[in-house]
Amino acid sequence: MPQSFENARALILAHIAPLTGETVPLLDAVGRVLEREFAAPYDLPRFANSAMDGYALRAADARPGARLRVTGYIPAGGRAEPAVAVGCAVRIMTGAPIPPGGDTVIPVEETDGGLAEVVLQGSATPGDHIRRRGEDISTGSLVLAAGTLLRPAEISLLASCGRTRVSVHRRPKVAILSTGDELVEPGTELSPETIVDSNSWALAAAVREVGAEPALLGIARDNHASLREKLRLGLTADALITSAGVSAGDRDLVREVLEELGVRPLFWKIDIKPGRPTAFGLAGKIPVFSLPGNPVSSLLTFDTFVRPALLKMLGHRQVLRPLLQATLQAPVAKKAGRVHFLRVRVGRVNGHLTAISAGDQNTGILSTLLHANGVAVLPAERENFAAGETVDIHLFEPELAPAEA
Ligand SMILES: Nc1nc2c(c(=O)[nH]1)N[C@H]1C(S)=C(S)[C@@H](COP(=O)(O)OP(=O)(O)OC[C@H]3O[C@@H](n4cnc5c(N)ncnc54)[C@H](O)[C@@H]3O)O[C@H]1N2
Numbered sequence: 001m002p003q004s005f006e007n008a009r010a011l012i013l014a015h016i017a018p019l020t021g022e023t024v025p026l027l028d029a030v031g032r033v034l035e036r037e038f039a040a041p042y043d044l045p046r047f048a049n050s051a052m053d054g055y056a057l058r059a060a061d062a063r064p065g066a067r068l069r070v071t072g073y074i075p076a077g078g079r080a081e082p083a084v085a086v087g088c089a090v091r092i093m094t095g096a097p098i099p100p101g102g103d104t105v106i107p108v109e110e111t112d113g114g115l116a117e118v119v120l121q122g123s124a125t126p127g128d129h130i131r132r133r134g135e136d137i138s139t140g141s142l143v144l145a146a147g148t149l150l151r152p153a154e155i156s157l158l159a160s161c162g163r164t165r166v167s168v169h170r171r172p173k174v175a176i177l178s179t180g181d182e183l184v185e186p187g188t189e190l191s192p193e194t195i196v197d198s199n200s201w202a203l204a205a206a207v208r209e210v211g212a213e214p215a216l217l218g219i220a221r222d223n224h225a226s227l228r229e230k231l232r233l234g235l236t237a238d239a240l241i242t243s244a245g246v247s248a249g250d251r252d253l254v255r256e257v258l259e260e261l262g263v264r265p266l267f268w269k270i271d272i273k274p275g276r277p278t279a280f281g282l283a284g285k286i287p288v289f290s291l292p293g294n295p296v297s298s299l300l301t302f303d304t305f306v307r308p309a310l311l312k313m314l315g316h317r318q319v320l321r322p323l324l325q326a327t328l329q330a331p332v333a334k335k336a337g338r339v340h341f342l343r344v345r346v347g348r349v350n351g352h353l354t355a356i357s358a359g360d361q362n363t364g365i366l367s368t369l370l371h372a373n374g375v376a377v378l379p380a381e382r383e384n385f386a387a388g389e390t391v392d393i394h395l396f397e398p399e400l401a402p403a404e405a
């Protein structure tokens with residue numbers, strides 16, 4: 001029984017858990033996911049300091065035209081002295097500690113800039129241009145939850161808190177195996193009947209893009225011995241992806257050998273197009289994804305089923321691509337029965353997303369994928385979609401949002 005698209009994805013995700021943590025140098029943590037919540041070890045700022053280059057003084061002394069004696073100078077990194085006496089001011093730089101007695105800072109451009117004496121242009125309120133101790137983050141507050149994606153801002157915070165290493169979810173090592181007697185490595189001499197193995201490279205690139213570590217196993221031939229040898233090795237990784245050899249062809253042995261090696265099959269067909277012959281199984285906790293051989297199908301099924309699983313292993317909480325709505329620019333027809341993933345070109349008109357087929361939707365046509373920046377997800381039971389209709393889409397690179405057409 002083929003699985004529905006939704007069931008298949010839910011079933012996969014239900015069997016995937018985030019990997020355990022490892023401690024890595026701070027810079028290597030960018031793009032990774034924090035394993036344990038992080039509490040601030042001290043206040044930030046750690047001490048009250050000036051937000052401006054200017055003069056620290058008592059707000060009570062600040063009046064337009066007031067002339068104050070300048071009794072000292074505190075650069076950033078300098079000590080908080082001398083104290084500010086009544087009727088006096090201390091020159092202070094941005095980031096320098098506020099000296100005792102000072103309760104406000106007047107920026108230099110609101111004064112005559114004097115070195116021995118300073119004349120003020122205006123008045124001031126206590127606290128002006130002072131960054132209070134702990135105003136940003138206070139000691140012990142839970143600033144980063146477990147599962148936080150570490151971006152430069154989080155790295156900044158961790159560095160401010162003195163961390164040089166951080167515990168993040170381990171990256172899954174993902175074994176990738178292409179299968180087929182017709183396949184040869186790229187760069188080798190070609191005979192008329194051979195097909196260059198592109199799936200290994202495409203899938204490895206997709207694995208790496210997600211942030212996991214691809215391990216290429218090469219090509220297994222369509223026989224038990226070759227598959228057994230390569231698949232056994234693949235099952236030592238954190239996840240295994242195979243391509244081809246899972247449809248109805250009489251040499252589609254992948255499933256058979258996987259079962260022989262102890263992989264428990266959960267399903268082997270999904271009601272989607274492309275990608276119907278997609279299988280999923282488990283070797284203990286190791287997920288095994290058997291993707292269709294057609295290069296377009298293997299990439300689209302990776303994106304739909306494997307990518308979310310790997311993101312979950314990496315500790316991400318948001319693992320599915322956001323579902324957006326776009327207006328079809330031309331009619332589309334499909335047969336009822338399966339969810340179709342239509343490779344589309346998504347654009348933007350007056351702020352609204354539009355989608356149009358990116359070309360020939362035959363699964364043999366990779367160039368359509370080259371022109372696509374998203375897929376439209378067309379529901380199983382529907383057949384005809386009119387121009388102007390709204391459809392669900394996923395964008396491949398949301399950050400490269402389509403420009404206004
Ligand atoms: N009787 C049936 N025939 C087919 C069915 C079916 O349900 N019943 N499904 C079709 C669909 S849809 C697809 S997709 C393919 C998937 O079959 P397999 O996953 O078993 O893959 P193969 O038949 O071995 O290969 C399909 C196609 O892709 C090329 N290929 C395979 N591996 C690679 C690779 N690593 N790099 C580049 N290209 C690769 C292969 O040479 C074939 O041209 O089955 C249909 N048939």
Ligand code: MOO
Pocket residue numbers: 272273274275276277292294297298363
């Ligand atoms: O399911 Mo196949 O993957 O349509 O090309």
